[in-house]
Amino acid sequence: MQRRFARALCVTLAYLSVASSAARSETAPASGGPLPSKHIIVAANPVAANVGLQVLRAGGSAVDAAIAVQMALTLVEPQSSGIGGGALLLYFDAKARNVVAFDGRETAPGAAGGELFVDRQGGAMDMRAAGIGGRGVGVPGVLRMLETAHRAYGKLPWEQLFAASTQLAENGTEVAPQLAKAIATDASLLRQRPATRALYFDADGAPLAAGAALVNKPLAETLRAIAAGGADAMMTGPIAAEIATAVRGDASPGLLTADDMTAYRAKRRDPVCGPYRGRRICGFGPPSAGGVAILQTLALLSHFDIPALAPGKGGDWSVQAVFLLGEAERLADADTQLYLGDEDRVPVPIAGLLSPDYLLARAQLIDQSHAMSAAAAGNPSWDGAVHPSLIPGPRPPEHGTSEIAIVDDAGNAVSMTTTVQDRFGSRIMVRGFFLNDELTDFSPLARKDNAMVANRVGPGKRPRSSMAPTFVFGDDGNLEYILGSVGGPQIISFVAQALIDTLDFGRTPAEAVAAPHAGVSGGIVQLEAGTSAATLAAALRVRGETVESAPMESGTAVIHVTKDGLDGAADPRRDGVAVGD
Numbered sequence: 274m275q276r277r278f279a280r281a282l283c284v285t286l287a288y289l290s291v292a293s294s295a296a297r298s299e300t301a302p303a304s305g306g307p308l309p310s311k312h313i314i315v316a317a318n319p320v321a322a323n324v325g326l327q328v329l330r331a332g333g334s335a336v337d338a339a340i341a342v343q344m345a346l347t348l349v350e351p352q353s354s355g356i357g358g359g360a361l362l363l364y365f366d367a368k369a370r371n372v373v374a375f376d377g378r379e380t381a382p383g384a385a386g387g388e389l390f391v392d393r394q395g396g397a398m399d400m401r402a403a404g405i406g407g408r409g410v411g412v413p414g415v416l417r418m419l420e421t422a423h424r425a426y427g428k429l430p431w432e433q434l435f436a437a438s439t440q441l442a443e444n445g446t447e448v449a450p451q452l453a454k455a456i457a458t459d460a461s462l463l464r465q466r467p468a469t470r471a472l473y474f475d476a477d478g479a480p481l482a483a484g485a486a487l488v489n490k491p492l493a494e495t496l497r498a499i500a501a502g503g504a505d506a507m508m509t510g511p512i513a514a515e516i517a518t519a520v521r522g523d524a525s526p527g528l529l530t531a532d533d534m535t536a537y538r539a540k541r542r543d544p545v546c547g548p549y550r551g552r553r554i555c556g557f558g559p560p561s562a563g564g565v566a567i568l569q570t571l572a573l574l575s576h577f578d579i580p581a582l583a584p585g586k587g588g589d590w591s592v593q594a595v596f597l598l599g600e601a602e603r604l605a606d607a608d609t610q611l612y613l614g615d616e617d618r619v620p621v622p623i624a625g626l627l628s629p630d631y632l633l634a635r636a637q638l639i640d641q642s643h644a645m646s647a648a649a650a651g652n653p654s655w656d657g658a659v660h661p662s663l664i665p666g667p668r669p670p671e672h673g674t675s676e677i678a679i680v681d682d683a684g685n686a687v688s689m690t691t692t693v694q695d696r697f698g699s700r701i702m703v704r705g706f707f708l709n710d711e712l713t714d715f716s717p718l719a720r721k722d723n724a725m726v727a728n729r730v731g732p733g734k735r736p737r738s739s740m741a742p743t744f745v746f747g748d749d750g751n752l753e754y755i756l757g758s759v760g761g762p763q764i765i766s767f768v769a770q771a772l773i774d775t776l777d778f779g780r781t782p783a784e785a786v787a788a789p790h791a792g793v794s795g796g797i798v799q800l801e802a803g804t805s806a807a808t809l810a811a812a813l814r815v816r817g818e819t820v821e822s823a824p825m826e827s828g829t830a831v832i833h834v835t836k837d838g839l840d841g842a843a844d845p846r847r848d849g850v851a852v853g854d
């Protein structure tokens with residue numbers, strides 16, 4: 274952690290001319306320094322984190338800082354998020370002691386229907402391939418959402434939140450290691466398009482390496498326009514028209530129109546909340562499955578003595594802990610695949626899925642020593658709604674997301690998970706930012722016989738997400754943890770694991786984010802490749818599990834609000850840092 278912070282500081286000093294004399298703290302206790310007491314920010318890139326820190330130092334709110342960080346990430350972590358994507362922002366209003374969920378999820382174009390990802394033979398398209406180009410581009414929602422959140426909870430003027438990133442885009446910052454890796458991985462696709470060829474390759478045509486100068490003048494101009502004109506500057510008028518033209522004119526054309534852009538609305542929603550061992554956990558409901566799946570997983574585990582399975586200091590999760598987590602995740606995932614979708618367009622039995630009686634019955638399906646062969650979805654109560662005939666939809670792969678966690682001077686908090694879906698989204702760049710390919714989060718198939726997939730494509734519909742910005746409240750009702758992660762469907766497991774690591778195993782944020790991963794994906798127990806978790810494979814197989822070793826590229830952020838200060842940590846698998854005063 275010390276080394277990561279040193280690098281963050283170095284990059285910041287070189288490119289941000291930080292004028293404040295306030296101490297910047299690596300917040301993990303490993304550094305030995307005092308914890309920040311005023312405010313803290315965890316983000317996946319040190320330049321972006323420090324842009325947010327300057328906003329907090331200037332008296333900005335957590336929402337102000339989130340806006341500034343998102344603009345910086347559009348420049349420095351474009352493979353993961355940006356103004357061409359979507360985001361879910363969970364906000365804690367310290368004064369009202371209230372949680373608000375701001376939904377900036379992308380929507381499908383008005384002309385999109387269930388056949389969008391069906392090939393000529395009537396089969397499902399390969400969603401990874403379908404995401405490249407215009408077909409998968411949904412209406413970007415993050416900017417409208419941030420504007421909505423700013424109107425409700427911003428303190429500093431909107432345009433002030435764009436100044437640092439505009440300057441960085443204009444004058445240059447540094448290519449971070451994760452960006453360099455992403456450019457190299459994606460070089461053949463990025464080279465094909467003039468805008469990305471111009472930005473991410475040197476004069477000899479080689480992919481930019483870590484530490485190279487990163488300049489994005491088109492983005493600087495876009496940020497100036499949005500600073501002056503608000504979200505309208507992108508969602509209406511010439512930029513919206515250019516986005517629609519780029520999508521529709523692509524070699525793999527999509528359906529997005531300028532009218533779709535204008536029609537987009539961010540939504541303010543209630544969070545989904547539930548108990549866990551005396552605490553209250555709040556997360557994001559539909560269009561994300563994240564909150565419901567995590568609450569279900571924890572509720573299932575609450576019927577087992579998980580705290581008794583705590584590893585000793587520095588120890589690894591036991592076979593039994595991984596086994597029980599896997600069984601709980603498998604049950605929750607079966608419900609997710611069948612029932613979860615955009616609740617504005619399809620009925621979702623949220624109350625039934627979270628009812629204690631239902632979850633007790635589901636927990637009784639877990640045999641403590643032997644794996645269930647396959648989990649089927651349960652039969653939750655529908656509260657009188659017509660129960661549609663549903664079939665589960667397949668899950669798509671993905672790689673581009675970022676997590677931001679913030680506490681401001683007033684104790685307000687943000688957990689925002691923000692995404693362009695795949696690495697660099699659709700790869701289409703307009704005016705210095707990437708357009709998402711979020712529509713590939715829909716099920717490619719809409720129906721089988723008379724049964725429908727809840728997460729099928731529909732006009733104006735939001736694709737199902739796994740993003741899971743999460744808050745934990747202690748038994749006194751005070752905010753205790755702010756967390757979230759990246760990783761597509763694996764987000765649910767990464768956040769559930771971080772919750773168990775902190776709440777049940779007493780780990781610090783730094784320990785929790787660094788812990789090796791284990792979790793269920795597609796019915797298979799995955800163990801994080803190259804870590805000590807992989808040694809559990811044989812013992813899990815004895816219990817009847819199908820096991821594989823897999824890269825599990827989380828990007829988890831955790832902040833613990835302690836009596837001694839704000840203890841935060843960024844996932845060591847990425848470039849992130851925690852900074853505060």
Ligand code: DON
Nearest residue numbers: 672673674738739740760761
């Ligand atoms: O909304 C979702 O669940 C996905 N679009 C998130 C993608 C993701 O986390 C990829 N990350 N590495």
